Amino acid sequence: MKITKLSDFFVTGDPLIYGADVAIGLTMVAIVVALTAFKRWGWLWREWLTTVDHKRIGIMYVIASLLMLFRGGVDALLMRTQLALPDSMEFLKPDHYNDIFTTHGVIMILFMAMPLMFGLFNLTVPLQIGARDVAFPLLNSLSFWLFFMGAMLFNVSFVIGGSPEAGWLAYPPLSEKMFSPGVGQDFYIWGIQISGIGSLMTGINFIVTILKMRAPGMKLMKMPMFTWSVLSSCLTIILAFPILTVTLALLFIDRYFGAHFFTLDMGGNPMMYINLIWMWGHPEVYIVVLPAFGIFSEIVATFSKKRLFGYGSMVFALMSISIFSFFTWAHHFFTMGSGANVNAFFAVTTMIIAIPTGVKIFNWLFTMYKGKITFELPMLWTMAFIPCFIVGGMTGVMLSVAPADFQFHNSYFLIAHFHQVLIGGVVFGYFAGLYYWWPKVFGFKLNDKLGKWAFWLWNIGFYVCFMPQYVLGLMGMTRRVSSYSWDTGWWSWNFVSTIGGFLMGIGFLFQVWQILHSIKFMERVKGDPWGGRTLEWSIPSPAPFYNFAITPKVEGRDDWWRRKELAAKGVQDPPPKYEPIHMPKNSGTPIVMSLFWFILGFGFVFDWLWLIVPGAIGIAATMLYHSFNYDTDYYVTVDEIKKTEAKAGRVV
Amino acid sequence: MKYKGWFLRAAAFLPLALMTFLLSGCADVVVLNPKGEIAKHQLDLIYITTGLCLIIIVPVLILTFWIAWKYRVKSKKKEAYQPEWDHSTKLEAVWWGVPILIILLIAIVTVQYSYKLEPSKALASDNKPITIQVVALDWKWLFLYPEQGIATVNYVQFPEKVPVQFQLTADAPMNSFWIPQLGGQIYTMSGMAMKLHLIADEPGDYFGTGANFSGEYFGKMTFNAKATSQADFDKWVQDVKQSYPAMSQEGYNELAQPATSLVRSFSAFPNGMFDNIVNKYVVAGEGHHHGGEAASSQNDAAAKDDQDTSKTDMSGIDMSDAGHSDAAHQH
Numbered sequence: 001m002k003i004t005k006l007s008d009f010f011v012t013g014d015p016l017i018y019g020a021d022v023a024i025g026l027t028m029v030a031i032v033v034a035l036t037a038f039k040r041w042g043w044l045w046r047e048w049l050t051t052v053d054h055k056r057i058g059i060m061y062v063i064a065s066l067l068m069l070f071r072g073g074v075d076a077l078l079m080r081t082q083l084a085l086p087d088s089m090e091f092l093k094p095d096h097y098n099d100i101f102t103t104h105g106v107i108m109i110l111f112m113a114m115p116l117m118f119g120l121f122n123l124t125v126p127l128q129i130g131a132r133d134v135a136f137p138l139l140n141s142l143s144f145w146l147f148f149m150g151a152m153l154f155n156v157s158f159v160i161g162g163s164p165e166a167g168w169l170a171y172p173p174l175s176e177k178m179f180s181p182g183v184g185q186d187f188y189i190w191g192i193q194i195s196g197i198g199s200l201m202t203g204i205n206f207i208v209t210i211l212k213m214r215a216p217g218m219k220l221m222k223m224p225m226f227t228w229s230v231l232s233s234c235l236t237i238i239l240a241f242p243i244l245t246v247t248l249a250l251l252f253i254d255r256y257f258g259a260h261f262f263t264l265d266m267g268g269n270p271m272m273y274i275n276l277i278w279m280w281g282h283p284e285v286y287i288v289v290l291p292a293f294g295i296f297s298e299i300v301a302t303f304s305k306k307r308l309f310g311y312g313s314m315v316f317a318l319m320s321i322s323i324f325s326f327f328t329w330a331h332h333f334f335t336m337g338s339g340a341n342v343n344a345f346f347a348v349t350t351m352i353i354a355i356p357t358g359v360k361i362f363n364w365l366f367t368m369y370k371g372k373i374t375f376e377l378p379m380l381w382t383m384a385f386i387p388c389f390i391v392g393g394m395t396g397v398m399l400s401v402a403p404a405d406f407q408f409h410n411s412y413f414l415i416a417h418f419h420q421v422l423i424g425g426v427v428f429g430y431f432a433g434l435y436y437w438w439p440k441v442f443g444f445k446l447n448d449k450l451g452k453w454a455f456w457l458w459n460i461g462f463y464v465c466f467m468p469q470y471v472l473g474l475m476g477m478t479r480r481v482s483s484y485s486w487d488t489g490w491w492s493w494n495f496v497s498t499i500g501g502f503l504m505g506i507g508f509l510f511q512v513w514q515i516l517h518s519i520k521f522m523e524r525v526k527g528d529p530w531g532g533r534t535l536e537w538s539i540p541s542p543a544p545f546y547n548f549a550i551t552p553k554v555e556g557r558d559d560w561w562r563r564k565e566l567a568a569k570g571v572q573d574p575p576p577k578y579e580p581i582h583m584p585k586n587s588g589t590p591i592v593m594s595l596f597w598f599i600l601g602f603g604f605v606f607d608w609l610w611l612i613v614p615g616a617i618g619i620a621a622t623m624l625y626h627s628f629n630y631d632t633d634y635y636v637t638v639d640e641i642k643k644t645e646a647k648a649g650r651v652v
Numbered sequence: 653m654k655y656k657g658w659f660l661r662a663a664a665f666l667p668l669a670l671m672t673f674l675l676s677g678c679a680d681v682v683v684l685n686p687k688g689e690i691a692k693h694q695l696d697l698i699y700i701t702t703g704l705c706l707i708i709i710v711p712v713l714i715l716t717f718w719i720a721w722k723y724r725v726k727s728k729k730k731e732a733y734q735p736e737w738d739h740s741t742k743l744e745a746v747w748w749g750v751p752i753l754i755i756l757l758i759a760i761v762t763v764q765y766s767y768k769l770e771p772s773k774a775l776a777s778d779n780k781p782i783t784i785q786v787v788a789l790d791w792k793w794l795f796l797y798p799e800q801g802i803a804t805v806n807y808v809q810f811p812e813k814v815p816v817q818f819q820l821t822a823d824a825p826m827n828s829f830w831i832p833q834l835g836g837q838i839y840t841m842s843g844m845a846m847k848l849h850l851i852a853d854e855p856g857d858y859f860g861t862g863a864n865f866s867g868e869y870f871g872k873m874t875f876n877a878k879a880t881s882q883a884d885f886d887k888w889v890q891d892v893k894q895s896y897p898a899m900s901q902e903g904y905n906e907l908a909q910p911a912t913s914l915v916r917s918f919s920a921f922p923n924g925m926f927d928n929i930v931n932k933y934v935v936a937g938e939g940h941h942h943g944g945e946a947a948s949s950q951n952d953a954a955a956k957d958d959q960d961t962s963k964t965d966m967s968g969i970d971m972s973d974a975g976h977s978d979a980a981h982q983h
């Protein structure tokens with residue numbers, strides 16, 4: 001793109017954008033000043049930016065995703081504000097509104113839910129299976145940095161070049177050059193493409209980790225349920241994400257080289273894109289919700305002090321969901337005239353998913369049955385999930401009924417449904433997981449009182465926000481409208497919904513306050529604050545960088561619980577015999593290579609060859625450099641292990 | 653604190669209960685207030701599936717609160733604690749079995765209704781159906797009446813108790829044509845001619861809207877669908893024929909430019925206009941066969957009367973036809 005004046009490059013003309021420009025500028029200056037003043041550049045580089053430690057990568061994922069939750073949440077509140085002031089009031093102009101719902105959707109699914117999920121994978125999975133790290137630590141770091149650079153590239157579009165505005169799945173022909181001539185769609189393609197490569201690699205990494213790196217004795221059917229859910233999610237990732245990569249690549253070829261895969265004219269077929277994108281898109285929502293099911297399983301068992309009920313059923317349910325998720329894509333376009341045969345088939349395959357999902361709810365309830373239940377924060381979020389998800393599941397079944405979907409499709413009824421399952425399932429689930437594993441990761445508990453305030457604000461806010469949207473759908477309000485006239489009768493419901501949205505926003509602020517407050521007045525915990533059942537609780541909190549001083553030998557499900565029971569009976573562990581531990585060295589390759597990916601992506605967005613070429617060369621050069629780097633690992637000495645273990649208060 | 657917590661939880665469900673009250677008898681809730689055969693069947697289906705789902709959901713909700721309450725640590729009553737109890741084939745058979753049965757029932761109903769309510773299927777009626785051609789444009793709806801020879805923008809009128817065969821396409825990004833009180837929506841896509849059969853049981857003004865995002869002013873694509881008596885409809889057609897200008901091809905090209913539009917009427921439009929719009933994006937030798945059984949079903953009464961529809965079935969498009977190739981090169 002040819003830049004002739006400044007406004008071709010920077011987004012101008014809206015006070016909101018100027019405000020954002022100033023805020024972004026000030027934040028960047030503040031970060032640089034703070035790092036320099038406290039002489040933290042070296043520390044940042046050595047300890048964090050180049051780390052290959054899965055726990056630190058996990059923390060970085062969580063921080064990045066919470067920032068994205070903030071941005072996506074602000075987008076949501078802007079939209080809700082606009083819809084509370086319809087008709088002649090124009091808080092957001094239609095094209096700005098389109099920017100915002102597009103970025104809201106993309107950010108929440110791809111740059112919030114996905115990285116938060118990967119964060120939890122990283123924080124937990126190696127510890128749960130008794131491993132020292134993931135199978136490919138350097139690749140893990142590269143995955144993170146690719147996600148991060150992709151997310152940054154996508155977010156830059158807010159102030160540079162202009163945001164995409166064709167909806168979160170960018171249906172052509174609207175997303176083609178003909179109807180979206182600006183660079184917004186190119187930011188969309190490259191932001192998602194770069195982070196998507198990272199996601200695919202994470203999927204592969206965790207499958208190999210789980211299959212090959214379990215502690216001795218941990219048979220597949222002795223794995224903790226969260227690890228099972230990660231496995232099912234990753235299997236779905238490696239089947240679904242290549243479809244996304246190819247789909248976006250074809251759209252890119254259309255836009256960049258003028259091909260006609262999905263254009264209106266010259267034989268292009270937009271429907272093909274819609275089929276392809278949903279072949280990824282529907283499995284994607286199961287990808288993010290499956291790990292939440294694993295989290296609930298861990299939490300329900302821990303806080304009921306009981307073994308998980310129906311372990312075999314749970315495994316079967318997880319796996320069948322990840323398979324069935326690939327047979328549901330066409331339910332996103334029942335109204336496209338595919339005919340009764342196709343619609344009936346996909347309606348039935350879609351509603352079948354309700355069966356294993358329902359079974360899991362029963363298993364959790366009967367895990368609680370005859371248990372001793374305590375309602376700590378993780379358990380509260382789990383309890384909030386159950387009613388929310390079954391109501392969301394019910395409306396899901398209603399939507400899956402093809403002939404009835406002709407009335408629900410693209411309406412607010414659908415919007416209410418998928419927010420109910422995604423917030424009730426994924427967000428509540430990941431919050432539960434964060435509260436649950438927080439003491440494990442950081443060694444202190446989060447403040448309970450503030451957490452309860454956040455919990456109730458989120459929950460009440462949720463119902464106030466989304467229940468009215470079911471009604472709006474039945475009143476004929478369609479998604480993505482930025483305004484409506486008074487005679488529709490939609491105003492009062494929209495207004496109530498907006499109040500609910502802000503309640504959730506306040507809930508989020510309480511969580512931020514909770515974290516800051518708890519950092520200041522932290523209540524230190526030892527290894528096992530909840531009375532855990534799985535291996536991650538058997539080591540100090542936070543875990544030492546090598547995780548397990550001695551690789552545990554697993555004999556049963558809930559192995560840590562079993563060992564605690566044995567210890568209560570007076571059975572003593574033999575004194576530990578330490579051996580040097582083989583560890584990977586930190587590396588700057590992932591962050592440098594990802595920076596070049598960012599440069600390449602930015603170059604393609606603006607069609608600047610002078611950026612594309614160095615970007616591509618940089619990627620190839622870092623890859624080449626790394627393949628000749630043989631200095632990648634080292635051994636932790638027995639002395640150092642003893643010192644670290646003693647410091648954590650362990651017997652050496 | 654605990655007590656307050658439960659109170660708040662109950663409060664969270666209040667909106668749900670309130671909603672049920674507010675919904676009953678509310679005319680604005682168009683989907684629950686159908687005025688046509690198709691929409692009525694769809695509402696039946698919505699009630700059937702909701703009812704079947706509730707069979708399982710209500711007990712689970714009760715069970716959830718009962719178990720959480722009864723087995724909480726602070727419970728006064730000491731209940732048997734069974735930390736090792738983690739399997740019961742009998743119980744698991746029940747909760748695999750019951751959902752399977754309910755989904756099976758819903759599936760059977762769904763499949764039946766899928767064929768019954770297939771939008772391309774002509775409706776049985778004593779009255780002769782009327783054909784209305786719909787074109788989704790950048791940010792307005794164009795309605796063509798091939799039998800009457802008139803056209804309207806953002807307004808559609810038809811007689812009550814007469815089946816309406818909508819033939820739909822787009823000359824812009826895809827949209828979705830939806831009149832909730834008469835029945836479900838169908839996508840409008842360029843290069844394809846879709847069919848949607850609806851009927852209005854009584855006269856009235858029905859809310860119509862575009863349901864699929866199609867760009868900047870997509871939100872302005874609402875229209876009034878008016879059902880009147882046959883006499884009033886004929887009168888209206890006469891009125892449009894006498895008092896409004898004709899639409900030329902140039903006029904259409906201008907109309908198709910991206911912009912919103914007020915309600916407009918035209919006393920005539922160029923012959924074969926709908927086919928030209930459909931064929932505009934089709935490359936020779938390639939037919940986008942869409943519409944399932946729709947495209948090949950020839951039992952539409954209207955098809956015989958209307959010289960235009962023979963080519964709206966997308967099978968076998970002949971681009972050597974001079975009229976069509978002209979249209980194809982206009983963009």
